[in-house]
Amino acid sequence: GLSTRLQETFQRLRGKGKLTEDDVKEAMREVRLALLEADVNFKVVKEFVEKVRERAVGQEVLQSLTPGQQVIKIVNDELTELMGGTQSRIALASKPPTVIMMVGLQGAGKTTTTGKLANLLKKQNRYPLLAACDIYRPAAIKQLQVLGEQVKTQVFSMGDQVSPVDIAKNAVEHAKMHGFDYVLIDTAGRLHIDEALMDELKKIKEAVNPDEILLVVDAMTGQDAVNVAENFHQQLGITGTILTKLDGDTRGGAALSIRSVTGTPVKFAGMGEKLDALEPFHPDRMASRILGMGDVLSLIEKAQANVDQEKAQEVGKKLMSGEFTLEDFLDQMQQIKKMGPLQDLLRMIPGLGNDKALQNVNIDDKQIARVEAIICSMTPKERQDPKVMNASRRRRIATGSGTSVQEVNRLLNQFADMQKMMKQLPGLAKKMGKKKGKK
């Protein structure tokens, strides 16, 4: 499947130290094949791969400690973006009831999903009415009625001798009169899209002016689902899709393409036959699922941690060259919660890990917030060159940061000490390197 295939590709990248443009090219070829194999629309694949390549060949990856992980993160980000980025909710009518038309091919899961959606709405203390507009499929009305009983929601039916357009119109009237805030219209499907079906749906649309037309598609049908979505959208103008049967061994292709091809979001995901198996669709979670869940998620976290570590090493270099300013110090303060204490940071400097002197460089965590406030109250010029700090500037900073002049003085003295010490470090590091070399 898609997940295994992509994982194998990333597995190969994982061992790499640095990522060359060729590596990225090869990885992207694999990603492209994997997506195509999973029935993702070829136009979508082309754009996607191009986007990832652009980001991956950039500095971000070349500087990264583990480029493979970085590429995974980029692919994950872009997959999420491809599926709409954030979760998309149901549009509400300005005046109730909100009318939702459920459309799609036969067997896609319209009727089941109508019941599931009613169940979800009831849990949010909403009051939905279900309209039985599939008069063709034997027992379709009965199926909806059974679901309605389970959810304890009223089903509006006029039998199978009245036109679906009239049933829909009457259902909305009924909802208005009886204070329902949603009407879910369960329509008929066909095995294939045909004119009669589309005509009927268009007429229902005209008659009730729905707030949402949700296309229910079977995620198992891959590229077909995408074609169906494109066709329905052209003819009817859908407002979103619901992907069903994502609980099965489905290929991820449909989820990836539908958003791009129709320009409308996937709003819900069907995760099983039971009534509570409908979830709001989360693009980020779907991206993780496509990439293979747990393993990759933890890898992404690690990749993130590595980026921080990289920053830490940069700061370490600055420390040793004596270029460390109050500006860097502030930067450090703001990252310190993420990265841990400054001592740990200093330990990352090669050759200094066990230095006794460093263990005495102590920064009390409780002081961090005050120090941060002090530095934030300085002008950029003051941060760059603390020597300009006269008495009146110190008073201004103390007032601005809600601290005292004494505290400002203490910080500036500590910083000056630290800078002095740091300037001695390169020599120290060399000395220690020599010791190791002799051994």
Ligand code: GDP
């Ligand atoms: P309709 O013809 O579009 O109304 O489709 P139905 O609602 O009658 O569903 C067709 C079949 O798909 C039924 O057997 C449902 O139980 C099943 N089904 C619908 N949604 C899901 C889902 O999310 N997961 C699984 N596993 N089965 C589903």
Ligand code: MG
């Ligand atoms: Mg049905």
